Amino acid sequence: MSTDRDGKKLVRSPSGLRMVPENRAHCSPFCLEEPQWVPDKECPRCMHCDAKFDFITRKHHCRRCGKCFCDKCCSKKVPLPRMCFVDPVRQCGECSVISQKEMEFYDRQLKVLMNGATFSITHGCSEKSETVVCRLSNNHRYLFLDGETHYEIEVSRILTVQILTEGFTPGDKDIHTYTSLLESQCITEGGNSRAIGMLIQYKKQGCDDLKQMKFTTSEDINCNKKMSASWLAAMHKAAKLLYESREQ
Numbered sequence: 001m002s003t004d005r006d007g008k009k010l011v012r013s014p015s016g017l018r019m020v021p022e023n024r025a026h027c028s029p030f031c032l033e034e035p036q037w038v039p040d041k042e043c044p045r046c047m048h049c050d051a052k053f054d055f056i057t058r059k060h061h062c063r064r065c066g067k068c069f070c071d072k073c074c075s076k077k078v079p080l081p082r083m084c085f086v087d088p089v090r091q092c093g094e095c096s097v098i099s100q101k102e103m104e105f106y107d108r109q110l111k112v113l114m115n116g117a118t119f120s121i122t123h124g125c126s127e128k129s130e131t132v133v134c135r136l137s138n139n140h141r142y143l144f145l146d147g148e149t150h151y152e153i154e155v156s157r158i159l160t161v162q163i164l165t166e167g168f169t170p171g172d173k174d175i176h177t178y179t180s181l182l183e184s185q186c187i188t189e190g191g192n193s194r195a196i197g198m199l200i201q202y203k204k205q206g207c208d209d210l211k212q213m214k215f216t217t218s219e220d221i222n223c224n225k226k227m228s229a230s231w232l233a234a235m236h237k238a239a240k241l242l243y244e245s246r247e248q
């Protein structure tokens with residue numbers, strides 16, 4: 001079984017203090033690498049407003065994109081948990097908007113994922129289903145599924161996530177639509193559909209076979225459908241975040 005908590009250490013980078021796993025391989029799948037800073041000599045002017053740098057107009061590097069800006073264009077200090085910074089760090093306008101949006105994921109959805117929810121799961125094409133509680137491990141690296149058996153799915157080895165939704169618009173109430181997060185960027189956020197299931201494709205450690213698992217909100221008495229639907233919505237956000245960072 002995988003350990004749920006990894007040792008962490010404090011490291012000082014030019015951008016600020018970071019709390020990182022002792023073993024680099026144990027980084028959260030949501031983590032991003034620190035960017036290479038644009039060398040000072042390659043940027044005589046602010047990369048946003050074009051102000052010339054001199055003794056008065058000093059240059060600052062955005063901790064998220066590594067580009068050079070004047071103080072005005074890079075004054076915001078915003079939390080950046082995806083790079084493991086302990087304190088808020090200086091970011092340019094564009095990056096601070098992205099980081100602020102991600103904070104909502106860290107404050108809310110990540111907690112929902114770690115709290116877990118009940119689902120009925122089926123493997124591959126099998127008809128046999130079982131009821132499990134699925135939760136994201138504390139280090140964010142695994143989905144732990146616990147029912148009669150314990151399963152672990154490594155998040156970084158999940159290749160596709162499809163959210164199964166139930167439309168609420170009159171007429172197509174029972175039409176199930178699949179939204180593939182990893183194949184297309186156009187994802188409907190919330191809207192008038194409710195998530196009722198998820199299809200994932202993943203690979204097991206040391207095995208190249210593509211496995212498939214289907215999650216559905218269970219009819220089981222122990223299944224709180226509302227909790228399961230929020231868990232799926234949170235997983236939707238998580239997959240989007242992972243997908244976007246794989247694209248970069």
Ligand SMILES: [Zn+2]
Pocket residue numbers: 046047048049050051069070071072073
């Ligand atoms: Zn500027």
Ligand SMILES: [Zn+2]
Pocket residue numbers: 062063064065066067091092093094095096
């Ligand atoms: Zn930036």
